[in-house]
Amino acid sequence: MEILYGLHPVEEALRSGSRQFDHVCVARDRNDQKLQRIIDTCRKNNIRLRLEAREELTRLAKTSGHQGVVAVVRTREFLELEDLFQAAPGAAESTPRLLLALDGVEDPQNLGALLRTADAAAVDGVIVTERRAAPLSAVAVKASAGAAEHVRIARVVNMVRALEQLKERNIWCVGLDERGTLGYDQYDFTSNTVVVLGREGDGLHDLVRKTCDHLLRIPMAGRVASLNVSAAGAVVLFEAARQRRGQNQPSPVPPPRPDKPVKERKGLGS
Template sequence: MEIIFGVHPVTEAVRMRPADLDHVTVLSGPPNPRVAALMDLCRSEKIRVSSASREELQRMSRSENHGGAVAFLRERKALTIEDLLKPVAAKRFLLALDGVEDPHNLGALLRTADGAGVDGVLIPERRSAPITGAVAKASAGATEHVRVAKVTNLVRSLEDLKKQNIWIIGLDERGTMDYDQFDFNTDVALVLGREGAGLHDLTKRTCDFLLRVPMAGAVPSLNVSVAGAVVMYEAARQRRRAAAPAGAEAAPKPSKPRKGLGS
């Protein structure tokens, strides 16, 4: 059974796959507005809700950062690389992770992938953080929206993507081109490497291009989730601009605040 925790991840799980929910447990006592809204959503989907102490929730989730809500679900069906290639997008935008092992980095990357319009994410079965409750919490519920495929051999999978005319773009501090100089308005798979060590050598050799994020300070590189966010949103910006009608005016400033950083 899959266990996820945190109000955002649990809420998104109830919205996206209510049939998989066994039950939800929330913190005892008067609920705050977000937990109360989650309980109302569970009742509307006929999902059983129970309550427990803070210590019991900590034991269930194996985390002190449970956020006052824990959900118990049937484990989701694993996707394959073929699943990510269907339906056929006009211009595919994939993310491949070459051994990201920190659950918080993985969760942050999935959250960014959801926001930047990534079509799917490839992660290797070995030497990679699995999709756990901690990852779901760090992703703020994005794990329920981003399609993630586990692959046995990442390099072989990247070669398969090449056969589908998808460019393989690695991010490396020793890359030969700045990330904002590359034209992302095509079929691409962005490859990010391990914390600290970066891309494996064989993965590097498989990439068609190696891009870098230029650094003005003394530190040579960014954290993988931050670097990934920078490049994914540059790709999203380019693709959005290319899709805009010719002569379209800039979008007006919103009159109401939008959800975004820190929400």
């Protein structure tokens, strides 16, 4: 069993149906609309509810930041890499894939932030490694504001082998590296692409870097050399989302010219 805590993580887990709930604990001293929405959903789905003192919730969550709700759930099952070759629910098979691969991100706050960005940028799936990486813990889920419950996540043993399998399926592997020669906004993300992000501080492992087809960089105008991995990931993924959104939209049509010349309007005091 695992613990989820916080209004957004618990509510999104209920909405997504990705977790099997054992029971949900809510604080006796909290009574508001957001918490009531969770209580109503639990009752609708026949999920056991327990009213507890706030101190008991803090003990279960191991933090006071539980916002009055803690859920005990079954451990999440990860997908296989092959599952990400299939289109996401609601997406057409012909739609180019956009994947995110995390090469050893160890901070659960960064993992959660990246999963939140992946959900917002319509990423089709996220690839993480089994070892030397942050687990999908309650901290990471809380940092994702519950978005982790909606993102398809595959866990692999060897990132290099996983990238090679993606390349065999005609998916371009694009690593983010400050030594890259191509700006992130110069790359065409409208084809099948996996964006590869490295570890905090150290970046991509050498073999992972060599496996990538292209290395992109984010030009920095200030005095620091690079961004935090979650901030850098947000920059690149939203650029990819912008390009892919523009590809699917028709060209704007200019407004028709008026039949009569527009009369000049006088300003105040004239």
